[in-house]
Amino acid sequence: MLKIGLVSVSDRASSGVYEDKGIPELKYWLTTAIKGEFTVEARLIADEQPLVEQALMELVDMHSCHLILTTGGTGPAKRDITPDATLAIADRVMPGFGEQMRQISLHFVPTAILSRQVGVIRKSCLIINLPGQPKSIKETLEGVKDANGNVLVNGIFASIPYCIQLLEGPYIETQEQVIKAFRPKSALK
Numbered sequence: 001m002l003k004i005g006l007v008s009v010s011d012r013a014s015s016g017v018y019e020d021k022g023i024p025e026l027k028y029w030l031t032t033a034i035k036g037e038f039t040v041e042a043r044l045i046a047d048e049q050p051l052v053e054q055a056l057m058e059l060v061d062m063h064s065c066h067l068i069l070t071t072g073g074t075g076p077a078k079r080d081i082t083p084d085a086t087l088a089i090a091d092r093v094m095p096g097f098g099e100q101m102r103q104i105s106l107h108f109v110p111t112a113i114l115s116r117q118v119g120v121i122r123k124s125c126l127i128i129n130l131p132g133q134p135k136s137i138k139e140t141l142e143g144v145k146d147a148n149g150n151v152l153v154n155g156i157f158a159s160i161p162y163c164i165q166l167l168e169g170p171y172i173e174t175q176e177q178v179i180k181a182f183r184p185k186s187a188l189k
C-alpha cells in the first residue's frame with residue numbers, strides 16, 4: 001500500500017504559537033486527489049537541520065515511505081533549512097520539481113523565486129519540499145486552472161505517480177478533476 005510521509009517544518013507551529021495548518025492541508029489535498037487507500041506518517045518539527053534530516057531519514061529508512069512532502073522553511077531566512085536538510089540526505093536530485101514548482105508559484109505570488117524548494121530521491125522514495133504558506137500546498141500540487149477548471153499549468157502531482165512507478169513503488173491513480181496523472185502509454189495499467 002502507498003505510504004506517504006508528511007513533514008511540517010515550523011518554529012511557531014511546533015512550539016504551539018499557532019496551530020499547524022500544514023499537515024491537515026496536505027492530508028486534505030491528498031485525500032481529494034488520490035484514488036484508493038494510502039497511509040500517512042506525519043511529523044511536526046522546528047526549523048533545525050538535524051531534526052529535519054532525522055525525520056526524513058526515519059520516514060524513508062524505517063517507515064519505507066514512497067513519497068514524502070515537506071512544508072515550510074524553504075526561503076532565504078537564516079532558519080529556513082528544509083532544502084539543505086533534504087539535499088544532505090539525498091541520493092539523487094530531481095531538478096525538474098524545483099524548477100516547475102517555482103514556475104507554477106509565480107502565477108500566484110511574485111516572491112515564488114524566493115523558495116529554494118527541491119525534489120530529491122533517497123533510496124526508492126521521492127521527497128519534495130513545498131513552501132510554508134498553507135495555501136501553497138494546493139497551488140503547487142494542483143497547478144494553475146482557469147475559472148472553468150481547465151488546466152493552464154500542470155501541478156507537480158501530475159508527474160508524481162509515474163515517478164513513483166519508475167521507483168518501483170505502487171501504481172497511483174488520481175481523481176482527474178483534481179489532478180490528471182500523466183504517464184507514457186507504455187506505462188499505463
Ligand SMILES: Nc1ncnc2c1ncn2[C@@H]1O[C@H](COP(=O)(O)OP(=O)(O)OP(=O)(O)O)[C@@H](O)[C@H]1O
Nearest residue numbers: 008010011012013019020021022072073132133134
Ligand atoms: N505550519 C504552519 N501552519 C500554519 N501556518 C503556517 C505554517 N507554516 C507557515 N505558516 C504561515 O505561512 C507564513 C510563511 O511561512 P514560513 O515557513 O516562511 O514561516 P516562518 O516565518 O519561517 O515561521 P515559522 O517557522 O515559525 O512557521 C507564516 O508566517 C505563517 O503565517
Ligand SMILES: Nc1nc2c(c(=O)[nH]1)N[C@H]1C(S)=C(S)[C@@H](COP(=O)(O)O)O[C@H]1N2
Nearest residue numbers: 072073074075105111115131132133136139
Ligand atoms: N505557491 C506558492 N509559492 C510560494 C508562496 C506562496 O504563497 N504560494 N510564498 C513564497 C514566499 S513569500 C516565500 S518567502 C517562499 C519560501 O517560503 P517558506 O520559507 O515558507 O518555505 O515561498 C514562496 N513560494
